[in-house]
Every structure is written in structure tokens, then in C-alpha cells.
Amino acid sequence: MKSLHRYDLYEWSAFNEERNIDFNSIAWIRPDGNILIDPLPLSAHDYEHLKSLGDVRWIVITNSDHVRAAREIAHLTGAQIAGPTAEQGHFSIMCDRWLSDSEELVPGLQVIELHGSKTPGELALLLEKTTLITGDLVRAHKAGSLMILPNEKLSNREQAVASVQRLANIGEIEVVLVGDGWSVFRDGGLALKELAARL
Amino acid sequence: MKSLHRYDLYEWSAFNEERNIDFNSIAWIRPDGNILIDPLPLSAHDYEHLKSLGDVRWIVITNSDHVRAAREIAHLTGAQIAGPTAEQGHFSIMCDRWLSDSEELVPGLQVIELHGSKTPGELALLLEKTTLITGDLVRAHKAGSLMILPNEKLSNREQAVASVQRLANIGEIEVVLVGDGWSVFRDGGLALKELAARL
Numbered sequence: 001m002k003s004l005h006r007y008d009l010y011e012w013s014a015f016n017e018e019r020n021i022d023f024n025s026i027a028w029i030r031p032d033g034n035i036l037i038d039p040l041p042l043s044a045h046d047y048e049h050l051k052s053l054g055d056v057r058w059i060v061i062t063n064s065d066h067v068r069a070a071r072e073i074a075h076l077t078g079a080q081i082a083g084p085t086a087e088q089g090h091f092s093i094m095c096d097r098w099l100s101d102s103e104e105l106v107p108g109l110q111v112i113e114l115h116g117s118k119t120p121g122e123l124a125l126l127l128e129k130t131t132l133i134t135g136d137l138v139r140a141h142k143a144g145s146l147m148i149l150p151n152e153k154l155s156n157r158e159q160a161v162a163s164v165q166r167l168a169n170i171g172e173i174e175v176v177l178v179g180d181g182w183s184v185f186r187d188g189g190l191a192l193k194e195l196a197a198r199l
Numbered sequence: 200m201k202s203l204h205r206y207d208l209y210e211w212s213a214f215n216e217e218r219n220i221d222f223n224s225i226a227w228i229r230p231d232g233n234i235l236i237d238p239l240p241l242s243a244h245d246y247e248h249l250k251s252l253g254d255v256r257w258i259v260i261t262n263s264d265h266v267r268a269a270r271e272i273a274h275l276t277g278a279q280i281a282g283p284t285a286e287q288g289h290f291s292i293m294c295d296r297w298l299s300d301s302e303e304l305v306p307g308l309q310v311i312e313l314h315g316s317k318t319p320g321e322l323a324l325l326l327e328k329t330t331l332i333t334g335d336l337v338r339a340h341k342a343g344s345l346m347i348l349p350n351e352k353l354s355n356r357e358q359a360v361a362s363v364q365r366l367a368n369i370g371e372i373e374v375v376l377v378g379d380g381w382s383v384f385r386d387g388g389l390a391l392k393e394l395a396a397r398l
Contacts, residue, residue, distance in 0.1 A: 001219060002214070002219055002220060002221065002342075002381075003219065003220075003340060003341050003342065004341075004342045005341065005342045005343040005344075007341075012214075013214075013221075015201070015211075015212075017242075017244045020200060020201055020202065020248070021201060021202075022201065022212075043216075045216045049219070141202060142202050142203075142204065142206075143201075143202065143203045143204045143382070143384045144204040144374070144384030144385050145204075175343070182201075182384070183342070184384070184385065185342045185343030185381070185383070185385075186343050186383065186384075186385045186386045186389075186390070187385045187386065191385070
């Protein structure tokens with residue numbers, strides 16, 4: 001796994017040939033049990049690396065299109081799975097917990113529900129106020145600037161734009177880690193504001 | 200290949216398990232023939248993508264530890280190879296051209312020779328004044344901030360630091376694309392200045 005901007009955050013990625021972008025997964029290493037977000041299949045090397053960093057307590061899935069290897073990794077690690085409350089009725093795997101807006105999964109990991117994306121109640125996660133983690137709605141196919149899903153994928157563009165405006169108005173964001181594409185490691189809050197202004 | 204910050208720049212990467220970072224290669228797409236920098240092996244998908252974008256005219260190798268798949272790709276594409284003049288005496292492959300400080304390989308691609316790195320005369324490349332491309336000396340194992348090779352790898356730390364200071368003093372750099380690790384797509388010039396101040 002690759003070190004991110006904090007030494008307790010790691011990422012592993014897989015290049016997607018259909019879209020010519022990397023898909024990304026996050027590991028947050030914590031004394032009380034590590035948390036994985038939208039985990040892709042792990043190579044043997046990355047799996048050993050992850051195991052060396054302690055137990056996995058939670059896997060968070062931001063939306064039903066990002067289930068990826070969650071079930072297999074939960075089985076291997078004994079982690080519990082958390083998913084978006086708004087998808088509870090038709091999620092493809094069983095979750096141990098359903099997450100709604102403003103709650104914290106664990107201290108320091110705040111849940112934000114987005115609306116109007118391709119699935120209802122897609123989750124974004126705000127890690128200790130400064131690192132925003134997004135699933136599908138906010139993404140980056142071009143390095144250094146953020147974008148949203150194309151209109152034809154959105155269930156409600158007005159709601160999606162309002163959700164992005166809400167993210168852009170969060171004051172302290174420094175870094176935006178995207179599930180799909182290029183994360184923004186400097187001026188992440190500004191990149192969100194630039195995105196909101198373009199919509 | 201992944202789109203970078205400009206639509207005429209692409210990158211492909213390979214995760215290195217020894218260092219837990221990505222190794223990166225660049226393609227600059229130009230009407231007068233494309234240019235590859237430190238090319239890694241290409242997947243069939245990326246090779247087809249590259250071919251769809253026109254002919255490859257040059258492959259630039261920044262230093263003898265970044266030869267990677269240059270010879271194979273030159274054979275496949277008919278590209279010529281350029282390497283650092285200061286390594287001319289003991290480079291592992293034949294180059295068609297040797298590059299020295301301040302010359303341009305093609306209009307808009309300026310050569311900068313670095314000193315004190317693990318090989319003599321390692322090249323950095325400045326693309327249209329705003330995008331700096333580095334090989335080995337300037338790198339990033341932690342996302343969002345730049346670093347240099349560890350002291351034990353440097354042939355001359357004082358010269359290496361002076362080379363980084365020189366890069367930091369180039370006025371218009373916006374983006375730093377590194378051969379090893381995390382590129383900086385926003386505030387690249389500032390990241391260079393921060394690095395220089397830490398050395």
C-alpha cells in the first residue's frame with residue numbers, strides 16, 4: 001500500500017481500462033482497529049502489509065457500486081461492514097451497520113450523506129475535519145481538479161449540485177481522497193470550491 | 200494511460216512492492232511526434248492507447264536507473280532514445296542523442312542537469328515552463344510533499360541540495376511530475392520551495 005499525506009493513511013489502487021483512471025481504496029490505521037473504505041482486492045503483498053498494521057475493525061462501503069472486494073476482505077480479516085442507510089433495502093451484501101448523515105462511525109470519522117448521485121444516500125466521509133473521502137459522485141479523471149459524475153448518471157442533478165456545494169462549504173478540508181481517479185493532496189478545499197463554482 | 204493535468208499529457212504507473220510507491224512514466228502528445236519519459240513496460244491496453252495518439256518520436260531517459268522498458272518500446276515504436284550526457288561513458292543502452300543542461304530536446308522541453316544524485320548529470324525536464332518532470336533525485340513517498348533521495352544514495356549531498364535549490368528558484372512551475380512516487384498537481388513550485396527549505 002502507498003502512504004498518503006498522513007502516516008496513518010494508506011491507499012491501494014487498480015487501473016481501470018474502461019475509464020483510464022485508477023480506482024482507489026483507503027486504509028486508516030488506528031489503535032482501536034483499522035478502517036478500510038471501498039476496498040478493492042488486495043495483492044498478497046498489500047494484504048501482508050495491512051495485516052502488519054493491526055486488525056481491521058470496519059469496512060465502509062460508500063455506495064452499492066463500490067462493494068468491490070468488501071465481502072472477501074471482511075471474511076479474511078473479521079471486519080464488520082458498514083453501508084449507506086438509504087440503500088439498505090437493496091444492497092447486494094449484508095451490512096452490520098447502516099450509516100446516516102452526521103453520525104460518526106468511530107470518533108473522528110464523520111458521515112456525510114450525498115443526494116442525487118447514481119445511488120441514494122451515497123456516503124462521503126470526513127476524517128478529523130481535514131480529509132474528505134468520496135466514493136463516486138466527486139471524482140477526478142484529470143489530475144489536480146475535481147469533477148462530478150456526468151448528468152446521465154445522476155438521479156437528480158439539482159440535489160447532486162447542492163451536495164457538492166455543501167462539501168465546498170466545509171471550512172477545514174485540506175485533502176480530498178477520491179474513490180475514482182486523482183486525489184487532491186494540496187488545496188483540497190479550494191478544489192471543491194472551484195468544482196462547486198463550475199456546476 | 201491516465202490523463203494528467205493537461206490533455207496532452209498521460210501517465211502510466213507500476214506499483215513497486217519494495218518501496219510501496221508507484222513508478223511513473225509520462226507521454227507528451229505532440230503534433231510533431233510524441234515523447235515518452237522513463238517508460239515502464241506498457242500493458243496491451245496502454246500500448247494501443249498510445250498508438251491511437253500518434254507516433255512516438257523520442258524516448259527520454261533521465262538516468263541510468265530509469266532505463267526500464269526504453270529499448271523494447273523504442274523497438275516497437277521506432278522512437279529514438281535520448282539520455283544524459285554525463286552518463287554517456289557507461290550507459291547500459293545506446294542513445295541516439297545525449298542531453299546537456301539548458302538545451303531543448305524539442306521546442307518547449309528544456310533539459311536541466313542535476314548534480315550530486317546517485318548518477319552523474321541526472322536529467323530533469325521543464326515542459327513549457329510550468330511542468331517539471333523529475334527522475335530520481337526529487338521524488339515523493341508521502342503524498343503532497345516532495346523529498347530527495349536519502350543521503351546514502353547521493354554522490355554529493357551539497358551538489359544535490361544546490362540542484363534542488365535551483366529547481367525551487369524556477370519561477371513558473373505549477374506541477375511536479377515525479378518518476379517515483381506521488382506527483383504534485385497543485386502548488387508544485389511551492390512544494391519545491393518547501394523541499395529546498397527543509398534540506
